[in-house]
Structure formats: structure tokens, C-alpha cells
Amino acid sequence: MLLVSVWLSLSSCSQSHALKPARDADQSFYGNPTNPIQPSTVARADDDPRVEGEAVIFASDRSCLGQASHYQAAHYVHYQPLQLDPSIQSTNRQQQQFNHDLPLSPGEIVDIQIEDGEGFAGRHVVNPDGSVQLALLKPIYVVGHGVAHAAEQIGSALVNAGYFQPQSVHVSVRVLHWAPIEVAVSGAVFEAGQVRINDLDPSSVLAEKLNAYGDYTNRRTVVEALRAASGIRPDAKLDQVIIIRNGWQLEVDLSGVLTGESVTQLALIAGDRIVVPTTGCFQQHLVRPSQITPKGFRVFMSNLTVPSEGNGPSGVSSYSSNLPYGTRLLQAVVSANCVGGVQVSNAARKVVLASKNPITGEFQVIERSIELLMKQAHLDAQNPYLMPNDAIACYDSDITNLREAARTLGDVFAPLKLLF
Structure with missing residues (x-):
């Protein structure tokens, strides 16, 4: 027994x-x-995306079944531009923040040419504090400005220092090398946080390359930032990825990365913030290897x-x-x-x-x-x-x-x- x-x-x-x-x-x-995810302790779509913490931006809690080829309008989410900078009001100015005259970031290598001012000209690296240091001049802050505005800042500094007359100063700024940058990625990604992109090997910046004006990099894009955050999750709202820069935000459609359609490769600058909203449901067609998964x-x-x-x-x-x-x-x-x-x-x-x-x-x-x-x-x-x-x-x-x-x-x- x-x-x-x-x-x-x-x-x-x-x-x-x-x-x-x-x-x-x-x-x-x-x-x-098969089943939609029922969130219990997360933020809804109407929550303020500026709120700090672990909140996740939701577009919907509906089922995503039947959306293998496209996204339905039922999951649309819209945010008003964040007016953090009162001086930026016009739509043209907003578009310039993302599409024209890409602002400079710390670490960029720029070539500064000044007519009849060879003593001030030369190649410079943008300092960590966002400034460039020309001979005999105080540091000139250029981060967050495009090359045209940076040239104006340098010209004004030369005039204020008494080296040139306003009508005789002519400055040009050209980027020789785009530096690695850090951007913030949050929302429906596997590893949210601060990520570093375009971190190239030092040997790739050769003297022969610096002799040519201009630089191209494919590692300072939104796709690269999402890859650095270990990729998007299956609940990601891929057609409305939000990019916030200097108080303005832009929604970009990255669904073409998985469907084969064209995708606008938006270049990023230091300090940009990327938010990937979540639909609140598991999307089977996003579960496969790709550039952003x-x-x-x-x-x-x-x-x-x-x-x-x-x-x-x-x-x-x-x-x-x-x-x-x-x-x-x-x-x-x-x-x-x-x-x-x-x-x-x-x-x-x-x-x-x-x-x-x-x-x-x-x-x-x-x-x-x-x-x-x-x-x-x-x-x-x-x-x-x-x-x-x-x-x-x-x-x-x-x-x-x-x-x-x-x-x-x-x-x-x-x-x-x-x-x-």
C-alpha cells in the first residue's frame, strides 16, 4: 500500500x-x-502624446483581420502640430523643417568659404555644444539651422566683429560629412528609447572623400532608426509613423517597406523623436523579416x-x-x-x-x-x-x-x- x-x-x-x-x-x-488585444493600462488615441511615462499611443482597439494588403481608415489617428516654438507658424516653415535645407547636427563636417576672407575659411567640425569656432571669432551656434542660415550667422558674426562691411561679406557653407546622431524612438517597437544611427566606421571618412563636396548617407533615415530599436511590433500603425522636430510633427507612411510601394526616405537630425502608434491588435502580415522588423x-x-x-x-x-x-x-x-x-x-x-x-x-x-x-x-x-x-x-x-x-x-x- x-x-x-x-x-x-x-x-x-x-x-x-x-x-x-x-x-x-x-x-x-x-x-x-485571431483575437484583438484588449489594453487595460495604456493610453488611448486622444491622450496627449507629450505626456511623459510608459504610455503607448493607440489608434484603435479593433480587430485588424483582413488588412493584409492595406490599412483601413477606421484606424486613422490625427494629431495637431505641437506649437512648442511660437516663432514657427507657417505651413511652409513646417515643411522646411523636414524636407528642405536639412538642419545641422553636432559632429557634422562642413566647409566654410568666405570671399576675401581666407584667414577665416576652412573645414570645421560642429562642436558638441552646436557651435563652430572660426579664427578670431567667438563660437557661432549653427545646430538646428540649414547651411544657408548657418552662412548668414557666420556673415553676421564677421560684420559684428568689424572684419567686414555688411555689403561686402559673402559666406557659403557646404556639408562634407553627415555625422552619427541620436534620436528617440517610442511606441510600437520592440526596444523603445534613444538610438544611435549612421554610426559609420572611422575608416569610411577618408581624405579622398573629404576632397569632394557633398556627402550621402543612407543610415540617417526613419527606417534605420526603427531598425536600431529592434524593429516594429506586429501591432504597429505603420502608415502613420509620427516624426517630431522642433515642435512640429509629420506623419509618414512606411507601409511600402512591406508592400513593395515607394517610400519617402526622410533624413533625420539629432534630437528628432519618432513615435510609432499601435492599432491595438495583432497584424499577421507584419510578422516577417524586413528592413523594419x-x-x-x-x-x-x-x-x-x-x-x-x-x-x-x-x-x-x-x-x-x-x-x-x-x-x-x-x-x-x-x-x-x-x-x-x-x-x-x-x-x-x-x-x-x-x-x-x-x-x-x-x-x-x-x-x-x-x-x-x-x-x-x-x-x-x-x-x-x-x-x-x-x-x-x-x-x-x-x-x-x-x-x-x-x-x-x-x-x-x-x-x-x-x-x-
């Missing part, structure tokens, strides 16, 4: 994790595109199967835990070597998936039968998408658990045989 009692006790505890499912985990799981991601796996004593013998290596973006649960389970083996003893295995919902910030845990997962892999509810840093744990079948329980009892009672 003691043997049977201990056996039943061990077998009943072997699957105790299945007795405590997470509350409504299946209905609100982030990797399931992750190419791959890390998943934490555990497969302590019998008789293996670690992840290494179980076939869980660093290569199997680094998966391409768009991987579903079944693919990860196969990668973790949780599928196959003796059908009688291994078919009834289970897998537990733990994932953090990036919108609500809550951890969600779901459990799936591997045998049922193989048969219903086409169902989104059974076979959800995996997200970066998800955790997967495989559990052996009940037959294997009972066998190990019997083996454990044998190890316990074996010494007693020697006493009789």
Missing part, C-alpha cells in the same frame, strides 16, 4: 503546472492574430528530457534557440527536439510557452499538447507566433513520468532489501 500511495502522489505532482493556467491567457495571447530573435528553451541531463544532450543549442522572425510555436518545439521518439511513450508530451505582452506588460502562459499541436498547426489559436525573448519548456508524457516515478521508488526501497 505504501508503494502504491507514493507512486500516485508522485504521478499527480508531475503535471501540477497544468492545473494552474493563466487567467484568460488563450483569449488575449499576443502571438495569436527583426531578421531573427532569441527564444529561451528548456528540454530536460529523459534520459538527458541537460539542454546539450537534448539538442537545444544556440543555433536552435535563435529563430527567424515569423516562427510559430510548432517550429520552435521541433527545433527544441521536443517532437518524435517512441510514439507510445512520447506522443502525449506537453509544451508551455511564457511570453510578455508588450502592450499590457503582463506575462502570459499557455500550455499545448504537442500531439494536438501537430494535428492543428493550421489554427492560429493552437499555434501562435513567437516573439523575442519568449520562453519554452517541454514536459515529458505521463507514461514517462510514471516510469521515472517507479524508478525513483526503486532507488528508495533498494537499500531496504539489503536489510532483509
Whole structure:
């Protein structure tokens, strides 16, 4: 009787994790595109985007099903320009902030030419405080201004210092090299925060290149900033990415990155802020590798199967835990070597998936039968998408658990045989 009692006790505890499912985990799981995400502690679309904190800008909480090729107007969100600078009022001035005469940032290399003023001319690097230092002149602040306005500032400084008459000063400023910059990215991205883009290798700035006027860089764009923030999430409102500069904001449509349509590559300057609104629902067509989504991601796996004593013998290596973006649960389970083996003893295995919902910030845990997962892999509810840093744990079948329980009892009672 003691043997049977201990056996039943061990077998009943072997699957105790299945007795405590997470509350409504299946209905609100982030990797399931079937159901819209119901936010509970996040900001709505009418909240002020200037409010500091962890608020997420929402466009809608409606389902995004049926939007694989385009976005519907039901998810439209509109913000008025932020009037942080009273001197900027006209629409033309707003457009110039984003499209014309790109303002200078710290670290830019500029060539300054002054007619009949060779002693002041030369190549200069914009200082961290935003100024350029010409000989015999006080620092001249040029950050946030285009090259035309910077030339006016330098000309005014030469006139005020008494070196030129107003009618005789002629200054030109040309950019030789665009510097790396830092911009803020927030909203529906995997890693919001301050990101550094256009961080080129110093060897790429060669003397031969500096001899030619002008510079081209493809690493100071909105696409590069989103990539530096680990890419957009599947709930991103991709057709209305918001860029805020000097109190003005502009909405850009980046959906062409995934659909093949043309996309305006807007150049960024230091201090720009990028906000990616969220639709509040999981969009399946955004879950694939691209320029603005992750190419791959890390998943934490555990497969302590019998008789293996670690992840290494179980076939869980660093290569199997680094998966391409768009991987579903079944693919990860196969990668973790949780599928196959003796059908009688291994078919009834289970897998537990733990994932953090990036919108609500809550951890969600779901459990799936591997045998049922193989048969219903086409169902989104059974076979959800995996997200970066998800955790997967495989559990052996009940037959294997009972066998190990019997083996454990044998190890316990074996010494007693020697006493009789």
C-alpha cells in the first residue's frame, strides 16, 4: 500500500503546472492574430502624446483581420502640430523643417568659404555644444539651422566683429560629412528609447572623400532608426509613423517597406523623436523579416528530457534557440527536439510557452499538447507566433513520468532489501 500511495502522489505532482493556467491567457495571447488585444493600462488615441511615462499611443482597439494588403481608415489617428516654438507658424516653415535645407547636427563636417576672407575659411567640425569656432571669432551656434542660415550667422558674426562691411561679406557653407546622431524612438517597437544611427566606421571618412563636396548617407533615415530599436511590433500603425522636430510633427507612411510601394526616405537630425502608434491588435502580415522588423530573435528553451541531463544532450543549442522572425510555436518545439521518439511513450508530451505582452506588460502562459499541436498547426489559436525573448519548456508524457516515478521508488526501497 505504501508503494502504491507514493507512486500516485508522485504521478499527480508531475503535471501540477497544468492545473494552474493563466487567467484568460488563450483569449488575449499576443502571438495569436485571431483575437484583438484588449489594453487595460495604456493610453488611448486622444491622450496627449507629450505626456511623459510608459504610455503607448493607440489608434484603435479593433480587430485588424483582413488588412493584409492595406490599412483601413477606421484606424486613422490625427494629431495637431505641437506649437512648442511660437516663432514657427507657417505651413511652409513646417515643411522646411523636414524636407528642405536639412538642419545641422553636432559632429557634422562642413566647409566654410568666405570671399576675401581666407584667414577665416576652412573645414570645421560642429562642436558638441552646436557651435563652430572660426579664427578670431567667438563660437557661432549653427545646430538646428540649414547651411544657408548657418552662412548668414557666420556673415553676421564677421560684420559684428568689424572684419567686414555688411555689403561686402559673402559666406557659403557646404556639408562634407553627415555625422552619427541620436534620436528617440517610442511606441510600437520592440526596444523603445534613444538610438544611435549612421554610426559609420572611422575608416569610411577618408581624405579622398573629404576632397569632394557633398556627402550621402543612407543610415540617417526613419527606417534605420526603427531598425536600431529592434524593429516594429506586429501591432504597429505603420502608415502613420509620427516624426517630431522642433515642435512640429509629420506623419509618414512606411507601409511600402512591406508592400513593395515607394517610400519617402526622410533624413533625420539629432534630437528628432519618432513615435510609432499601435492599432491595438495583432497584424499577421507584419510578422516577417524586413528592413523594419527583426531578421531573427532569441527564444529561451528548456528540454530536460529523459534520459538527458541537460539542454546539450537534448539538442537545444544556440543555433536552435535563435529563430527567424515569423516562427510559430510548432517550429520552435521541433527545433527544441521536443517532437518524435517512441510514439507510445512520447506522443502525449506537453509544451508551455511564457511570453510578455508588450502592450499590457503582463506575462502570459499557455500550455499545448504537442500531439494536438501537430494535428492543428493550421489554427492560429493552437499555434501562435513567437516573439523575442519568449520562453519554452517541454514536459515529458505521463507514461514517462510514471516510469521515472517507479524508478525513483526503486532507488528508495533498494537499500531496504539489503536489510532483509
